[in-house]
Amino acid sequence: xxxxxxxxxxxxxxxxxxxxxxxxxxxxxxxxxxxxxxxxxxxxxxxxxxxxxxxxxxxxxxxxxxxxxxxxxxxxxxxxxxxxxxxxxxxxxxxxxxxxxxxxxxxxxxxxxxxxxxxxxxxxxxxxxxxxxxxxxxxxxxxxxxxxxxxxxxxxxxxxxxxxxxxxxxxxxxxxxxxxxxxxxxxxxxxxxxxxxxxxxxxxxxxxxxxxxxxxxxxxxxxxxxxxxxxxxxxxxxxxxxxxxxxxxxxxxxxxxxxxxxxxxxxxxxxxxxxxxxxxxxxxxxxxxxxxxxxxxxxxxxxxxxxxxxxxxxxxxxxxxxxxxxxxxxxxxxxxxxxxxxxxxxxxxxxxxxxxxxxxxxxxxxxxxxxxx
Amino acid sequence: xxxxxxxxxxxxxxxxxxxxxxxxxxxxxxxxxxxxxxxxxxxxxxxxxxxxxxxxxxxxxxxxxxxxxxxxxxxxxxxxxxxxxxxxxxxxxxxxxxxxxxxxxxxxxxxxxxxxxxxxxxxxx
Numbered sequence: 385x386x387x388x389x390x391x392x393x394x395x396x397x398x399x400x401x402x403x404x405x406x407x408x409x410x411x412x413x414x415x416x417x418x419x420x421x422x423x424x425x426x427x428x429x430x431x432x433x434x435x436x437x438x439x440x441x442x443x444x445x446x447x448x449x450x451x452x453x454x455x456x457x458x459x460x461x462x463x464x465x466x467x468x469x470x471x472x473x474x475x476x477x478x479x480x481x482x483x484x485x486x487x488x489x490x491x492x493x494x495x496x497x498x499x500x501x502x503x504x505x506x507x508x509x510x511x512x513x514x515x516x517x518x519x520x521x522x523x524x525x526x527x528x529x530x531x532x533x534x535x536x537x538x539x540x541x542x543x544x545x546x547x548x549x550x551x552x553x554x555x556x557x558x559x560x561x562x563x564x565x566x567x568x569x570x571x572x573x574x575x576x577x578x579x580x581x582x583x584x585x586x587x588x589x590x591x592x593x594x595x596x597x598x599x600x601x602x603x604x605x606x607x608x609x610x611x612x613x614x615x616x617x618x619x620x621x622x623x624x625x626x627x628x629x630x631x632x633x634x635x636x637x638x639x640x641x642x643x644x645x646x647x648x649x650x651x652x653x654x655x656x657x658x659x660x661x662x663x664x665x666x667x668x669x670x671x672x673x674x675x676x677x678x679x680x681x682x683x684x685x686x687x688x689x690x691x692x693x694x695x696x697x698x699x700x701x702x703x704x705x706x707x708x709x710x711x712x713x714x715x716x717x718x719x720x721x722x723x724x725x726x727x728x729x730x731x732x733x734x735x736x737x738x739x740x741x742x743x744x745x746x747x748x749x750x751x752x753x754x755x756x757x
Numbered sequence: 758x759x760x761x762x763x764x765x766x767x768x769x770x771x772x773x774x775x776x777x778x779x780x781x782x783x784x785x786x787x788x789x790x791x792x793x794x795x796x797x798x799x800x801x802x803x804x805x806x807x808x809x810x811x812x813x814x815x816x817x818x819x820x821x822x823x824x825x826x827x828x829x830x831x832x833x834x835x836x837x838x839x840x841x842x843x844x845x846x847x848x849x850x851x852x853x854x855x856x857x858x859x860x861x862x863x864x865x866x867x868x869x870x871x872x873x874x875x876x877x878x879x880x881x882x
Binding site for chain 1: 790791793794796812814816817818819838
């Protein structure tokens with residue numbers, strides 16, 4: 385999913401800033417994105433866990449859905465996702481997935497209700513397909529407005545709140561998974577208290593031309609440093625969060641991926657989303673496999689694609705694996721046959737042909753630190 | 758004065774008499790990023806030129822390290838188990854990987870000297 389199609393790489397509004405900061409820029413989802421800055425991924429990771437990091441996630445797709453007369457946008461969107469969108473109060477945000485008719489995941493997304501409309505944020509690699517999918521499914525009920533030129537900044541870490549509230553005092557009292565329009569440096573931004581690091585923080589949707597000045601303003605505070613996609617990946621892995629195209633895709637269902645918590649209770653019963661019958665059957669009877677956390681012994685790192693075996697028999701595959709800077713050891717996640725997937729189960733991960741002992745463990749690997757007020 | 762040679766795979770070998778010390782170049786460590794684990798070959802292992810003999814894990818990816826010469830491993834850098842970051846901070850010093858007793862010193866002629874390697878790296882853009 386991350387391979388760009390042919391053609392020149394797109395740039396975010398922060399491209400010049402990344403170059404100034406000495407970022408190593410790489411192709412990612414059709415964009416030229418910073419994978420790391422000169423300090424390196426370990427320092428950036430620790431910065432985000434201990435202080436505050438600023439991420440450019442402007443490559444992600446932002447779309448606004450506004451109901452046409454006689455319709456509601458939430459009811460329409462619920463025909464494409466299993467999440468409880470109708471139940472979102474104004475200013476509330478929720479995580480959900482676009483599913484296909486087999487119950488597989490086309491993409492995962494965040495949805496926020498502003499009261500007047502829904503703001504949707506989807507993955508960069510999927511955004512054109514997601515837009516087409518929404519246009520095909522929602523056009524009768526909604527105006528669908530892609531806002532792909534807007535900026536999106538993620539300000540993450542334990543000091544994110546103290547930093548952002550210097551610019552907008554209201555930010556301090558916002559709770560996890562809520563959003564509001566806030567004026568930052570004279571620009572009207574949509575701010576949510578959310579992120580993908582497992583820590584406290586915000587995502588700030590900015591008008592394109594305000595993105596660079598706001599990023600520079602945030603970086604002017606000593607507590608804030610720029611963070612690249614490399615640390616974004618190690619942070620989300622520690623938090624046990626799925627990376628689309630790796631841990632979830634069209635062949636995995638939300639039940640297998642242990643994302644059942646994101647499916648509304650009422651929706652589990654009533655269905656009404658693509659693949660509902662498959663997902664409801666898996667809820668009732670159990671899915672054939674389950675996404676689990678894996679803690680390998682020793683220092684070898686089991687990466688995506690490593691086999692998971694018990695007594696020489698294959699029981700699954702690693703979908704994400706890497707080094708956890710916070711724990712100072714290797715961690716991984718993958719799918720394992722449900723009958724073998726209990727926490728505490730001893731398995732072996734096949735790393736470069738050699739078995740590495742590992743244990744199935746609960747996730748997250750590093751405790752979430754969301755601000756719930 | 759030891760003779761230092763470089764491979765196109767960005768390994769260096771510093772030869773003193775019959776024994777060469779092998780590591781990766783400053784360019785290689787910069788490309789890899791933060792090194793978190795190095796799997797080095799055990800003493801006594803017979804290795805061939807071009808054989809994958811070690812693995813270096815950075816936060817981003819695993820990379821094979823190919824031996825620039827043939828011979829027998831006489832020592833592995835055990836300190837890297839605790840301080841893999843030495844590969845980043847001192848790639849041509851404390852960050853060495855292993856020492857090898859060369860079986861054919863003639864193989865060194867096929868490697869680059871420092872000036873040739875610098876030119877090679879500049880050509881990579």
